[in-house]
Amino acid sequence: MSIFRSLRHYNYRxxxxxxxxxxxxxxxxxxxVSWLVYRLTGSAFLLGLITFLSLIPSLVLAPYAGSYVDRHNKYKILLITQVVLMLQAGALAVMIWFKVYDMFWIAALSLVQGLVNxxxxxARQSxxxxxxxxxxxxxNAIALNSSVFNAARLIGPAVAGVILSTLGEDVCFLINFLSFIAVLGCMLMMKLKITPTEKSKENIWIDLKKGYDYLKSSPDLASMILMMAASSLLVIPFTTLLPVFAKDIFNGTATTFSWxxxxxxxxxxxxxxxxxTLKASRNLQKIVVFxxxxxxxxxxxLAISPSLILALVCTGLASLGLxxxxSSINTYLQTHADDAMRGRTLSYYIMAYQGVLPxxxxxxxxxxxxxxxxxVVAFEGVAGVLIIGAFMLNEKHRQELQRNAVSFN
Structure with a gap:
């Protein structure tokens, strides 16, 4: 079966x-943004604060966003958000072009980005x-979407490293502004047949609670989301500290950070x-653990790496695992959640991932x-081992309860 089989679908292509x-x-x-903040302030705390502001709205708004998306046209919502994100990138480009190095406005624009995201x-996941x-x-489509995200993560920073060293941060922001033309153009060319969702007559917050109740009645989905939240709080933030490794620990430049x-x-x-490449029948829980x-x-x-080369290898392996x-948690949720609850289920996943991360x-x-x-990074790794251990114990207990329930019946 082809690894690119999803691309045969016109709209997905x-x-x-x-x-x-x-x-x-x-x-x-x-x-x-990360390099600009750390270059101007030299503060690991402010680096974390900017990341916090760009992602914290997902913690507060994700469940509401899930209920909202389930009630409205996902395609139109996505069009609007892409336009606003394009304007946010343009505002950053103009600000840095005129050398307005104001941390307040950098923080404010990061917050705007978080609200829209x-x-x-x-909407994009749903x-x-x-x-x-x-x-x-x-x-396959979910995995390919993740692959293009991470291929961009491979190419984008490499290009950014060259541009930061030669032309400056403002050019990076300008290129991002222009790149939205591609996604908007492709979206306008789509031929979608979205069945109109019957709008609930109940208050949106009641719909939100239904999503919460649904997860309570689906322990397999809930355990995945809880593990994602714990990992986002205690393990994944190592990525925020990479500029410190590049600049202070290995005495590097913007190019080193891009590496x-x-x-x-x-x-x-x-x-x-x-x-x-995985078949649809593959045991996703085992992949989550490994x-x-x-x-x-x-x-x-990574925390104890004595050399830059080894640190880069460890960063790559950590990101492979991440x-x-x-991706396996996302795929499990999308393929096991009820259609009517998919948006709300994914919103809790987004809250656990992007919401808890800040x-x-x-x-x-x-x-x-x-x-x-x-x-601190060494502590994060140890915390990751403990989280996986807790997940495995919980899965074992849940499966025993299921077996006992079947035997009783």
């Missing part, structure tokens, strides 16, 4: 193409089902390719300021 171009610009902007990511005519190809981001993209890209273990061990190894873990970034940035970056 357009979506894939637009995202491939736009995401390169998005990663260039992420690297440029809370709806954008939920729309995926409508882009694929044959639902057997859905797991770390590209190494992360390289590992994650191969993780996504692996996920794309990939989470790889992530945790690699993060510990990619496989998040809290972790802020916490780990603060702890790195107090105890040192390498000590």
């Amino acid at each position: 357009l979506f894939f193409t637009g995202q491939a171009i736009s995401l390169i610009g998005t990663w260039m902007q992420r690297v440029a 809370a709806f954008d990511v939920t 729309l995926m089902v409508n882009l694929i005519d044959d639902k057997e190809d859905l797991p 770390f981001e590209s190494a992360a993209g390289f590992g994650a890209f191969f993780g996504a390719i692996y996920m794309a 990939s989470g273990t790889l992530l945790a061990v690699s993060v510990v190894a 990619m496989a873990q998040t 809290l972790g970034s802020l916490l780990m940035g603060y702890l790195a300021h107090l105890f040192g970056t390498q000590v």
Whole structure:
């Protein structure tokens, strides 16, 4: 079965193409913002704060966004969010072009990005089902979407490293602004047949509670989301501290930082390719455990790496594990959640991943300021091992309860 089988679907092919171009610009902007903040302030805490502001709305708004997306046209929501994100990138470009190095406005624009992303990511994930005519190809489409995201993470930072060293941060922001033209053009060319959702007459917050109750009655989905939340709080924030490794620990430049981001993209890209080759029947829980273990061990190894080369290899392996873990959880949720609850289920996943991550970034940035970056990153890796252990014990207990229930009946 072809690894690119999802691309035979016209709408998904357009979506894939637009995202491939736009995401390169998005990663260039992420690297440029992180480097700009750390170059101007030299503060690991402020680095964590900017990440916090760009992602915290997902924690607060994701469940609401899930209910909202389930009630409205996902395609129109995605069009609007892409336009607003394009304007946000343009505002950053203009500000830095005129050398307005104001941390307040950089923080404010990061917050705007976070607010829009809370709806954008939920709508994009929920729309995926409508882009694929044959639902057997859905797991492959999700994995391919992850692969293009991480291929962009490989290319974007590498290009950003060159541009940051020669032309400056403003050019990175300008390229991101222009890249949105591709995704908007591809979206306008789509031929979608979205069945109108019957709008609930109940209050949207009641719909939100129904999503919560649904997860309570689905322990397999809930355990995946809880593990994602714990990992986002205590393990994944190691990525926020990569500029510190590049600049302070290995005495590097913007180019060195781009190497770390590209190494992360390289590992994650191969993780996504692996996920794309899996058959739909593959045991995703086992992949979650193995990939989470790889992530945790690699993060510990990164913390104690004596050389830049070894640190880059560990960053790549950690990102491979992270990619496989998040992709397998996403695929499991999308393929096991009821159609009527998919948007709300995914919104809780987004809240657990992108919503909890800023809290972790802020916490780990603060702890790195107090105890040192390498000590904190080593702690993150150890925490990852404990999280996987807890998940395995919970799964064993849940399966025993299921067997006992079957035997009783």
